[in-house]
Amino acid sequence: MPWNSARVRAVLRTDLPASITVFLVAVPLCVGVSVASGAPAELGLVTGIVGGLVAGALPGSSLQVSGPAAGLTVLVHSAVTAYGLPALGMVVLTAGLVQVLLAVLRLGRWFRAVSAAVVEGMLTGIGIVLIASQSYVLLDRKAGGEALSNLVGIPAAAVRAVDTVAGGASLAVGAGVVAVLVLWKYVPRRLALLPGPLVAVVLAAAAVRLLDLPVATVRVDGLLDTLQPPGVEQLALLLRPEVWGTVLAFALIASAESLFSASAVDHMHAGPRTAYNRELLAQGVGNAVAGALGALPMTAVIVRSAANVQAGARTKAARILHGVWLLLFALVLPGLLDLVPLAALAGLLVHAGGKLIAPRARWRLWRSDRSEALVLLATAIGIVTTNLLEGVAIGLVAALAKTAWDVTHIRLHVEQSAAGTLVRVHGNATFVKLPTLVDRLEDVTPTGPVELDLSALTHLDAACRQALTAWADQHRRRGVAVTVTPEHELVEST
Structure with a gap:
């Protein structure tokens, strides 16, 4: 459709306000996911900027928004721990190129053939692991190595936290953020126009500042100082088989999450449907660029995408503009991040983990289809007790076993x-x-x-x-x- 004055006015009337809404939702989530991944806060903003300006400008889905996702936090943290932060860019860049190859081979639509129970089980498992790790940040404690032991140790960590001033203050701030997010849907309509995550984080930052609470805050080094583009020395990583396992996990999980998100977003609006291979290409190019800058991997994120649709966006201009606002914020106002308490971001991600688990939806599935629920349960337990890649493999085996049972x-x-x-x-x-x-x-x-x-x-x-x-x-x-x-x-x- 050619641009004319009427179309420009329509974009200004609908997509410009929607882009601001998505920007306000994206800022705390980008920062929270980045910190939880073991990376500087600015890298999450870089991935959000690339998601808007690069992936957002390419054809595929017109309304879904890309950026760093809570669903990849566990995998990114494992990669940073295993290979170091400088290696992250090479892993993300290579994963993006794998996604581009999958799109060129027109394999995007095949991701829709993955059992929904496996995908939901993957999200449930990630949610549990996310809660298991971020609960310790919320309690001003350090988590152990294994997700299962972290989960079991949360009650004892909470008892120890409330015995200290710093731990009690951190718990109060994080719990306050969770409470605001849970109760935000009940606030009056005019107030509900503000994004709940932003309000929760701002209130937490104000409380820490005004009450002079001993709670750690985000450390900011500056956008350009944080970028770590991969160099020639990182190429040697690709000679290690275990690195390719991480690369494939990034590519496949990010692709599946993005394309399932696209399907969900398509049900929210009456506009053009998603072209799956083109969307996969856009995600691959976006991840390649993010990796070249040393940033986090991206996926399409349902929280931001839903906010975009609900705010009245009509074209891809909204998601591109949200990237512009993130860029301006990162260049002009990065110092504001110094005021954000780590416990507030942990509360944000604990709430996100709860939404990934979605207990009500899982209970409904158990009541309606026990065999699908068992596949979901096997995937989630596999992720919690082993790791993300092996857990998904366990889920796929369980799904195949269920199919064989159904067939016979x-x-x-x-x-x-x-x-x-x-x-x-x-x-x-x-x-x-x-x-x-x-x-x-x-x-x-x-x-x-x-x-x-x-x-x-x-x-x-x-x-x-x-x-x-x-x-x-x-x-x-x-x-x-x-x-x-x-x-x-x-x-x-x-």
């Missing part, structure tokens, strides 16, 4: 009364389950006319069709009336 599973439900016998067959009737089917049919003793209901079958192969036909004919020869639903499934033999 068959059930017979028999209802008998004075009026007759109803036999319902559910599932997949294949030769693999033929012995089970025949055994169950032989156990049925009709008490009158028989109705054989096959409407719930998802598949019926020739071997099982022949067995069902033989069983029906056998009872007909005994003088028992047998009807089949649907009628075309079986043909009476002659």
Whole structure:
């Protein structure tokens, strides 16, 4: 669509206010994710800037917004711990190039084929690990190495924290942030126009400043001083097999999270749908640029994207402008970050971890589909007890096992009364389950006319069709009336 005065006015009326809203949501999240990842606060802002100005300008999804995501915090922290902060840029750059390759090969749509239970289990596991690590920051304590031991040790750490002035103050600030975020949806509509994360962090910073609380704050070195573009010496990292495991984990998880986010955002608006391969290309280019600057990896982030849609954005101008505002903030007002308490950012991320776990949604899944819920549970437990990559692999194996079970599973439900016998067959009737089917049919003793209901079958192969036909004919020869639903499934033999 060509630009004209009317279109410019429309953008100024809708996308400009939306971009400011997204910017206000993005600032505390960019900083919080970066600090939790073991990186300087400014690097999170750099990734947000690249997400707006680079990924945001490329075709794909017009309304979803990219930046550093809580879902990658655990993996980024592990990479920084294992290889050092200077190596992060090379890992992110290579992961971005892998994403570009996947887009060129037009594999974007295949990410939609990943079991939703595995993806939700991945998010649940990440949420648990995020809470396990950030709870210690909130308590002014240092976390241990393993997620499971961190999780188990939280109550004891909380008891020790409240015995000290610094620990109690830090806990109060973090808990206050969580409380504001939880209760923000109940505030009056006019007040709710302000982003909850920003309000929570500003209130926490004001409380620490006014009450002179002994709570640690963010350390700021300046945007240009923080950038660590990868050099030639980092190329040697790519000779290590374990680094490629991290690269592939970055690329695949970031791609899956971005494309699932795109699907969710598409359901929020009536505008153009996402072109998945183009969006994957945009994410890959964005990560390549972020990596070249030594910054954090990016994904499309559902919190910022939802804020963008709800604020009335109509075009990609909103997400590009949000990147402009982040750039101006990082260049002109970085000193404001010095006022932000680390406990406030930890509270922000503990709340984000709770939203990733989404207990209500998980309970609804358990009540509606236990097998899918078990796949989700296996993935989450695998991530918490091992690591992100192995946990996802465990989830994929569980999903394949569930699929194999569904393909071969068959059930017979028999209802008998004075009026007759109803036999319902559910599932997949294949030769693999033929012995089970025949055994169950032989156990049925009709008490009158028989109705054989096959409407719930998802598949019926020739071997099982022949067995069902033989069983029906056998009872007909005994003088028992047998009807089949649907009628075309079986043909009476002659």
